[in-house]
Amino acid sequence: MKSKNKQDKADWSKGRRRRAIVEQRKYLWYPEAIEKYASWLGLKPGMTAIDVGCGLGYLGYTYWPYFGKGGHYIGVDKSEKLLKDAEKGAKVWARGGKAEFKMGDAYKLPFEGGFGDWVMCQTLLMHLEKPKEALKEMIRVLKPGGLFMCKEPDNLSAGLSRQFFSAYEFSHDDFILQAKINLTLHEGRKKLGRGDQSIGNKIPHMLSELGMRGIDIRMNERVHFLEPPYESEEQKQLLKILIKQHTNEKDKKYWIEQGREEFKAGGGNLADYDRWIEIMDKFLAAARKQYKDGTFACCTGSYFYIIKARKPR
Numbered sequence: 001m002k003s004k005n006k007q008d009k010a011d012w013s014k015g016r017r018r019r020a021i022v023e024q025r026k027y028l029w030y031p032e033a034i035e036k037y038a039s040w041l042g043l044k045p046g047m048t049a050i051d052v053g054c055g056l057g058y059l060g061y062t063y064w065p066y067f068g069k070g071g072h073y074i075g076v077d078k079s080e081k082l083l084k085d086a087e088k089g090a091k092v093w094a095r096g097g098k099a100e101f102k103m104g105d106a107y108k109l110p111f112e113g114g115f116g117d118w119v120m121c122q123t124l125l126m127h128l129e130k131p132k133e134a135l136k137e138m139i140r141v142l143k144p145g146g147l148f149m150c151k152e153p154d155n156l157s158a159g160l161s162r163q164f165f166s167a168y169e170f171s172h173d174d175f176i177l178q179a180k181i182n183l184t185l186h187e188g189r190k191k192l193g194r195g196d197q198s199i200g201n202k203i204p205h206m207l208s209e210l211g212m213r214g215i216d217i218r219m220n221e222r223v224h225f226l227e228p229p230y231e232s233e234e235q236k237q238l239l240k241i242l243i244k245q246h247t248n249e250k251d252k253k254y255w256i257e258q259g260r261e262e263f264k265a266g267g268g269n270l271a272d273y274d275r276w277i278e279i280m281d282k283f284l285a286a287a288r289k290q291y292k293d294g295t296f297a298c299c300t301g302s303y304f305y306i307i308k309a310r311k312p313r
């Protein structure tokens with residue numbers, strides 16, 4: 001099935017999208033959590049694993065120590081450029097087993113039915129117009145009794161929660177407007193076929209409807225925490241990402257325009273959107289000042305789920 005929506009055509013191999021799958025991956029999940037999940041998932045050396053929408057092979061290199069010995073990892077993506085770079089990277093991490101990369105579409109995977117012991121994805125379903133169709137396809141290529149795993153967020157709930165930023169105190173009115181903006185943007189994105197940014201907590205139910213069993217879910221413990229003097233490497237990396245995000249005028253223009261289109265599609269009143277941009281400008285000006293002074297602090301949670309299920313025998 002070929003999708004016609006714009007987001008499915010988005011190119012993750014360059015620019016701001018590529019930066020996201022390189023820079024934000026460094027501290028995405030705590031290393032000790034990965035160890036815990038490997039045991040929770042029941043990973044074993046020698047498994048055949050398919051990673052759909054693999055990007056640069058993040059899930060492959062993260063879990064390789066737990067299944068890679070004698071194992072077989074196949075990363076599938078629609079981007080040839082990312083696959084080439086992922087292949088180069090795998091020469092370093094994929095020791096003692098086999099790693100390969102294939103061009104392919106999440107809606108029509110290049111495998112016969114019942115091929116893999118483990119099929120997985122991370123931040124793929126949230127971008128697809130028809131995530132349930134992709135899930136169905138992932139289940140098709142799984143062996144009976146095989147393991148499904150995905151990591152997908154609920155960005156809407158994160159956007160609706162009260163978060164701490166030292167740079168700016170949002171008034172109650174600001175906060176209510178922010179909720180309205182986020183809900184409308186979310187609706188608009190779905191209407192434009194750009195995916196469901198809050199898909200994470202809906203996946204267990206979809207899996208159940210698709211006949212999967214042993215469904216279970218956990219949440220990422222990661223907190224986006226910054227407090228001067230930014231003592232940990234993790235804080236230094238987050239600060240770098242935020243400064244880049246908050247000072248790049250080209251990116252800002254892009255997000256404002258994309259947001260306006262989505263807000264309109266979601267049925268919003270553009271006067272609200274413009275008011276929100278004014279508030280964001282105030283926030284950004286104050287944040288930039290604090291980045292310079294070295295006084296910026298924040299503490300915000302994320303709603304990022306890891307979900308597992310088994311295909312019935």
Ligand SMILES: C[S@@+](CC[C@H](N)C(=O)[O-])C[C@H]1O[C@@H](n2cnc3c(N)ncnc32)[C@H](O)[C@@H]1O
Nearest residue numbers: 012021053054055058077078079105106122123
């Ligand atoms: C947000 S990135 C995630 C990459 C990787 N899973 C990670 O977590 O770093 C989404 C990836 O899905 C790929 N993708 C998007 N739509 C796809 C589709 N229909 N079929 C296959 N890959 C797709 C993109 O090229 C991109 O590499």
